[in-house]
Amino acid sequence: MATHEFEIREEIALAATPEQVWDAIATGPGLDSWFMGHSEIAPGKGGTNRLEMPGYTQESTITAWEPGRHLAFRGDDPDGTFAAFEFLIEGREGGSSVLRCVHNGLLGDDWEAQYDGIKVGDAMHLRKLAAYLAHFPGRTSKFNLFLIGPAVADAAKAWSTFADTLSVGEITEGARVRLDVPGLANLTGTVDFVSAPHCVGVHTPNGILMLLRGYLHALVVEYHGFSDDEDETKIETAYKSWLDTAFA
CATH class of the missing domain: 3.30.530.20 (START domain)
Structure with missing residues (x-):
């Protein structure tokens, strides 16, 4: 090698x-x-x-x-x-x-x-x-998710799906967004960072979410939850389902 x-x-x-x-x-x-x-x-x-x-x-x-x-x-x-x-x-x-x-x-x-x-x-x-x-200064997350989904060769399709999930027409730093993930209540958040068409990071009142199209075009969801009121299993199930169905 x-x-x-x-x-x-x-x-x-x-x-x-x-x-x-x-x-x-x-x-x-x-x-x-x-x-x-x-x-x-x-x-x-x-x-x-x-x-x-x-x-x-x-x-x-x-x-x-x-x-x-x-x-x-x-x-x-x-x-x-x-x-x-x-x-x-x-x-x-x-x-x-x-x-x-x-x-x-x-x-x-x-x-x-x-x-x-x-x-x-x-x-x-x-x-x-x-x-x-x-x-979230001075706090540590209650749980964190690292979920790997399908590979999506079409970068534009992946990026537009990210935008749809954030309920925005264009993903820009500082934009206010509303997460639309089936199985989860809608949450508002703010875009902290963007690297189009690869990655977007958002913080909500409860945590930090990153949507990534990474190595070999694989889609990844990373989430760090800081609230005691969130159900880790429910969130993991919802994002796994989103990865499996949103890009079909």
């Missing part, structure tokens, strides 16, 4: 203190409040970051651990590929921060599609981190 090196650098300003940013990136509950899948952290240099997603689990070794400043970890796969992340936090005036992220590693034979998916996904997950810290 041929391997291909990659490196992606991102930087984002966050309306949160370095300590708040650290809690969001270096604890399991913090990561589960904005990142994909489910994470468990055994803290400290030499500790572990275990990420579980449907059909995939990766355990990374923590290679740098300076609370409030510097976090790094690396996960190696049996086929020789690996992924490494490094986060640097810089405090700014007014209780804000800048987070710099370097994601590098080796990709396998399908490296071009993997790289395209990673590049979009990295940027959008950092935007989701910003939404979490801005709208």
